[in-house]
Amino acid sequence: MLQLYTARNSICTQKVFLTLHEKKLAWDQKIIDLFKNEQYDPEYLKLNPKGVVPTLVHEGESIVESTLICEYLDEAFPGPALQAATPAGRAHMRLWSKFIDEGIFEATREISFSAMFRERMKNMTEEQRQTRFRNVGDPERRARYISTYEEGVESVYVFQGIASYEKMFKAMESDLADGRTWICGERFTLGDINLMPFVARLEYLDLLSVWIADRPRVQAWWARAKARPSFVDAIAGKLTGDEMAAMKSHGGAIRERVAQRRAEYLAQLA
Numbered sequence: 403m404l405q406l407y408t409a410r411n412s413i414c415t416q417k418v419f420l421t422l423h424e425k426k427l428a429w430d431q432k433i434i435d436l437f438k439n440e441q442y443d444p445e446y447l448k449l450n451p452k453g454v455v456p457t458l459v460h461e462g463e464s465i466v467e468s469t470l471i472c473e474y475l476d477e478a479f480p481g482p483a484l485q486a487a488t489p490a491g492r493a494h495m496r497l498w499s500k501f502i503d504e505g506i507f508e509a510t511r512e513i514s515f516s517a518m519f520r521e522r523m524k525n526m527t528e529e530q531r532q533t534r535f536r537n538v539g540d541p542e543r544r545a546r547y548i549s550t551y552e553e554g555v556e557s558v559y560v561f562q563g564i565a566s567y568e569k570m571f572k573a574m575e576s577d578l579a580d581g582r583t584w585i586c587g588e589r590f591t592l593g594d595i596n597l598m599p600f601v602a603r604l605e606y607l608d609l610l611s612v613w614i615a616d617r618p619r620v621q622a623w624w625a626r627a628k629a630r631p632s633f634v635d636a637i638a639g640k641l642t643g644d645e646m647a648a649m650k651s652h653g654g655a656i657r658e659r660v661a662q663r664r665a666e667y668l669a670q671l672a
């Protein structure tokens with residue numbers, strides 16, 4: 403049996419859930435409470451030395467990194483092929499994974515954090531907060547964390563995140579311009595799966611239209627993506643009404659400023 407370590411509302415794990423549903427696989431899951439620092443438990447660190455979720459354990463092997471887990475599941479199990487059919491197609495598909503792993507994941511973390519988790523951290527004691535900052539081993543990640551906690555949407559990291567999303571949606575609109583159904587062509591692939599949770603997060607934060615109001619092809623792709631049964635099973639159906647309402651109200655509170663910062667970025671390019 404596949405064993406998946408996850409956390410509530412973990413965006414990286416949503417990619418894995420989508421893949422599991424598309425491949426029609428069964429799994430057992432163990433919830434890691436990130437707010438209780440369970441990701442730093444020495445036993446868990448043996449499985450995932452970075453102390454993050456998700457982690458997949460299959461036949462005694464621990465597989466980490468959500469993009470790699472999704473590729474592993476597609477290759478290790480039968481069911482619909484979720485990778486492009488040709489080497490060139492797969493290289494193109496992995497460019498979308500790289501977009502996510504090398505920019506959009508951080509962008510989403512900063513934007514979500516500035517909207518929501520920051521508020522939650524304000525309710526911690528100073529000691530709890532400092533423990534949380536200290537536990538983030540990587541100094542670069544810690545600096546981001548502290549900046550976004552202290553400055554919220556004014557943090558330079560949030561600005562970089564807003565710019566990363568602008569580049570991503572621009573590239574999507576351009577690739578979809580030839581009328582293709584999915585991001586890599588007519589086959590639904592891990593390229594689409596990689597994008598979906600991140601687009602969903604912006605939608606739940608009531609921020610998506612800041613980037614896609616004037617991008618009809620992305621809008622049409624998104625309507626197709628969220629109509630897939632796997633989206634409902636893996637993402638929408640797993641969120642409670644309270645979680646949805648919290649995301650909408652926290653995101654809505656920074657929406658105007660996010661739109662202004664996007665305009666500032668576009669003005670810099672002009």
Ligand SMILES: N[C@@H](CCC(=O)N[C@@H](CS)C(=O)NCC(=O)O)C(=O)O
Nearest residue numbers: 412413414436454455456467468469
């Ligand atoms: N590149 C990793 C990122 C994993 C990651 O950062 N996961 C977040 C949840 S989506 C996490 O576990 N954060 C815990 C922490 O930063 O303490 C992947 O795609 O698996």
